[in-house]
Amino acid sequence: MTTGGAAEQFIRVAAETTEAAPSPSIHVGQAMRRKEDPRLITGKGSYVEDINLTGQLWAAWVRSPEAHARIVSIDASAARARKGVHAVYTHEDLDIEASLPMIWVPPEIEVKTPHHPVLAKDEVNHVGDPVALVIGDDRYAVIDAVEDIVVEYDPLEVVVDPEKALEEGSPLVHEQLGTNKVCEWSLGGGDLEAGFAEADVVIERRIVNHRMAGAAIEPRGVLAEFRADRLTVWSSTQVPHFLRLFLSILLGVTEDKVRVIAPEVGGGFGSKLQVYAEEIGCAWASMKLGRPIKWIETRTEGFMVTHHGRDQIDTIRVGAKRDGTLTAWHAKIIADLGAYQMLLTPAIPPSSAFVMCGVYKTPAVQTDIVMVMTNKFGTDAIRGAGRPEATHMIEVTMDQVAHELGMDPLELRRKNFIPPFSNGHETPIGVTYDSGNYGGALDKLLEHIDPADVRREAEALRKRGVYRGIGFSTYTEICGNAPSRVIGPKGFGLQGGGWESATVRVHASGAVTLYTGTSPHGQGHETGFAQIVADRLGIDPAQVDVIHGDTATGPFGLDTYGSRSLSVGGEAAARAATKVAGKARQIVAHQLEAAPEDIELHEGRFSVRGSPDKGMTLPEVAGAAYVPDNLPEGMEPGLDEQSFYDPENFVFPFGAHACVVDVDAETGKVSVVRWVAVDDCGPAINPMLIDGQVHGGITHGIGQALYERIHYDESGQLVTGTFVDYALATAAELPSYETDRTETPSPVNSLRVKGVGEAGTIAASPAVVNAVIDALRPLGVDYINMPLTPMRVWEAIHEANGGVRA
Template identity: 70%
Template sequence: MTAIDDRAAAAPHRGQSLRRKEDPRLITGRASYTDDLNITGQLHAAIVRSPEAHAKIVSIDTSAALERDDVVAVYTGEDMADLLGPLPMAWVPPGVDVQNPPHWPLARGTVKHVGDPVAIVLSEDRGAAIDGAEDVFVEYEPLPVCMDIETALEDGAALTHPEIGTNKCHEWSLGGGDIEAGFAAADVIVERRVVNHRVSGAPIEPRGVLADYRAGALTLHTSTQVPHFVRLFAALILGINEEKIRVIAPEVGGGFGAKLQVTGEEMLCSWASRKSGRPVKWIETRSEHMAVCHHGRDQVATVRLGATKDGRLTAIHSKILADMGAYLMLLTPAVPSLGAFVMSGVYDIPAVQTDITTVFTNKCATDAIRGAGRPEATHMIEVCMDQLADELGMDRLELRRKNFIPKDDFPHETALGIVYDSGNYEGALDLLMEKLDLPALEAEKAELAAKGIRRGIGYSTYTEICGLAPSRITGPEGFGLQTGLWESAIVRVTVTGNVVVYTGTSPHGQGHETTMAQIVADKLGVDPAQVEIMHGDTGTGAMGLGTYGSRTTAVGTEAVARAADKVVEKARSIVSHLLEAAPEDIEVHDGKFSVKGSPDKGLALAEVSGVAHVQPEKMPQGMEPGLEETSFYDPENFVFPFGAHACIVDVEEDTGKVKVVRYVAIDDCGPAINPMVIDGQVHGGIAQAIGQALYEHVMYDDTGQLVTGTFVDYALPTAAELPSFETDRTETPSPVNSLGVKGIGEAGTIAATPAVVNAVIDALKPLGVTYMNMPLGPEAVWTAIQEAGQ
């Protein structure tokens, strides 16, 4: 047998595109979301929100609302004086002064952005709560607004927080190598202003909260990616013993980072339930979500990229100005810094420097949205690589290949001191080229140009840092997150031989119930249908830090695998004792724990578990009954997926309309567990990035009013705007974990925006357009064509 045959025999379910275990309940309408849950006696909440972007709260008159027979209670920020602290911000980097004005669940004294909450109205009927909220009269005294990050630090700019005397939140830098020497050695330097505009996570389900405080204990149902974080901060803010709080994430309906948060609404509903003595339910409307659920991106960067005349990169320097919005949420100031760790991308660049300045404005806060800092970094690198190729008169792919980190140079330490675990960038690009017929594309270009359609092709070769966990790096003494980012898992074999897995991660659509079951089933010699994955409930099972940063497979599933390995070892000991064989001679084969060379001599997992639970006297002396193990996993390093993407677009000269004709993605996330799940994650990421590149843009006017408050104004791509994506993969195992796996959930979002933008610029070069920033809507493209022609 070959090594591949051996692996397939040992792990028959791994690498198979099994149908997702979670899908039947989702596609038949049998899943339970927060809005599906109700508790006897519950009250519905409506939140009164500010129409002003920046204003002093002169007065709040609740009398008309309280006079209504259908309103039970109205609370304002002044009623919440018993909170032990404001909403959390969890990034405190050593030696960096981060301005963090208090952010309360209900505004106190002033409002800082449109949608800032000022009161909560409770009623037994949701419609009545909304009507009651309209009867709360707030008098505001408008204050000057700050809306432009590029002028926010100028003298005389309006201050979002006058008490701190500046709009600057913090400064942070990361560098390696001699940046000045790098640019001195360059024959060509390109400098571009790279804009990564503000976007919304826009999950299919907005947020929802159902809080039930009774007899000193709180049960909180919430659509969150981080139930254990919510429990921790609810204890700290509300002053409730952590063990008296149970946080449950039902079906989440998509997160994309928008639900990687400890929200004011969660704390507000929990406090209101304690205050009123009744359960409190709040369901976010879509317009609320667009206005007050944190946004992503919103950076303007000045990027300099240097190279010798033969195309060897010498230095890259990015100066990033990032919009924090009005408040700092859980990870707000940390997000721009996440991209700095991979600012050299897939290239061997001897000098790398990133300088970040963050700015307060009178907008909704930004925070992590799918990719969180790494899409921005990849966009900077990859659009500038195309710009540099043009300056050098060099083929874009030749420039990339010349600077790839060689596949035999892994693990590779970058100029920043970051150690990339494994990679084969040349191999991914080679496979991409196999999928593309470049001569045919060039021939089509000429034919289409005669019809007023310009065809272009864009590339993106990327790596990302994910598997967010290593506490020694990310924790308080390292990057500055005020927590370790380990994961834990419990694997329990029942008396009848079924397997229950408790994971501390909290998936919300990625397919982890299926992929985890495949891993555990192969280790224990059972069918994946026998493996139940339990998650999202702090009251049962394992502790965990949640799902984000493409960490669930590389960290959470590794913890599951290690717990399963412990179960296997115990089962081997039991079987070896019963069969009078050495433990090392017991193998899992064809669903049995059997003696090597004697497949008929063995026990199925159910038989082993039966002994462990029903007849423990037959187990080795001193061994505890039961068949259950726990594992905590804190990796030594991140993992670094990579890939090569190509986008082909057609641009109409007369209208500026961009059509994505074809999209090909080659990704490497290590050995595949379930190829279908990988494809699904890549599809979703690409769609999200194409949306940002061409359609999506959260916009405010000069007075701070949100212009894109609904899906009528905020354009999401539909199936009509997108081609069928072509995906394939290479497999380069990571040495960081036993599974060899890396993350994939954010890959498409990270790779696709520069591929799209580079394709549009390639299409427009014959018309004189050499550079553009997103979003590339028809008006922007048409204007660029006209200006180039003039």
């Protein structure tokens, strides 16, 4: 059963095998240390704030202290009169008619989308909504001027609870839309009714997956310069190509005259996958004033107006037979989108639906989503983007089912695992997984940790008032965004594609530049992509310079998010390099009078098979290509090839994680004391980079489970607006992690790889919650919602004991 037009359009894609490019793996697979690092460890990286232009002015924003109000008046006269202030702009000064972008237009579903201006017009809808833009001589002067601007507000009724926002008579975030409901969207398959009818037990839980932040340590920043009819924008963004397109559309400068540079970017985690008001506003002001304009976000602004993630209220029902066989899953999701729909806002909750089958062969699975607006800032993609919410629901509920049935949680999982497959497994909801071996990952995990040992330790610790528990999570996820025909306008409804580009340019001297359309912000593309290209050209990765994040260099690209860079962008790089190698073979064959098919890469030379002393190095081939007096008949000169790669399917990494926690029953404090992770993202290009992604991913998930929460009070005030209130885990709270891998090749791309940037986060939060519940079962606690702060845990213990202290 499938409902909803967009769901109908979600095409079943068979995982198609792509021919592997034959090249020896010399550098691929090595834990090579990063090419990026020498500049970063010596303070020579160039982040946006490090770049200064002659004549540059600074920008600052007047922001609403009200969650919902009419703007009665704005008095900027004192600010304008200040020395060092060049301009103060309000909405009426802006001549930008188009809304900030949102690119999801699903077929047959109306998505209620409010106009999203760069500066608020007449009304503010969340705390931090920008009301005026101040331009001045330096960063201190503009902040002084902001203080001088007096805005009078007439407060309106506020709604912050998404369930209340759906009720009849609720205050409306946008009166003109007549409702707070954005849309409903569903995806399902199999006979749900029959599934629940044949179940011996049905478990239902309400799971609050609270709002969290990306919290990249580098705040956002913009530097915009309009000079000689050309606009150049440096931005701390994950998506320079998206930004160029929307700067062009909103400001009316053709795309060829707009250049966006994402220089060194200090982390993103989805929060910089956006086209922000500040980027458009600063670029507009630079055009208006003819001066470069710089804005650097404060951390408080970062918590207010850099998009948030998650914020779902999930009601999950699962049916199972007495022997543990799962019969049906039904997830009902209320997704709180906040006040405005940003680039991908309403397209994120459906990502939960795409993985609601988890790693289990359940015959009927249904997800029904209601999206709603409230007077908070917008949600959008944050590390995992929809999949952590789904995995959390599935994996927490699996432990609840196991407890109900009196089964071991791992036995329940094993009973329901989809058996190993290497070339496509079609789930009942129409998503076809590429490859998987879920039992294999769990087996490997249990080589590292024996739950019986943990239980023995728990017994001993309990005498000291410490409750030790162990929790597991076995997951898969959907990434490698994305096959264009699946996600595009006629499919899921995104107004764009999912391909990626690469150009491999061999210079006349033999030096090599790879231009990638992806835009890394810490992942290590300059190293991993160089390893891929080097193997295909018989050279050292040190000889491959990887250029990214500048729209004026390589071809159009689709940037970095959704764990797509390697499986889509890396594959494009591999294909472009393979084309170069192909042309090189033809040139060598012609010059050495051999057949092209007899030319092979051997010890860094294109040589004739069987005669390794007869061959040419890449610099020799480049010389022949650029001094073309002896090329094969009809061959164009040069050695410079491009690939636009559109994948046939997504990729589906998977794994098994175990978390051990100690809970202090006196204080409710939870400590993660051990973490073991086995992840499978196919064959490793650089295992060191994979471990790094997994470590960071796990920490993001632990953070959500234990510490981090974006919290608004009832009046819509953000009460977690600094790192004092929004707790990122520090080194002191965490253990070292134990990581291992299994390697199941993906049939989707020639590298056989899957993404790994979000996997750790997707796996982590349910393992923590399961471990805490496991620890506290002796005290009568059988369920608890995140974040597991000491107070919440203490209260759960207290309530389970009928108000009696443990």
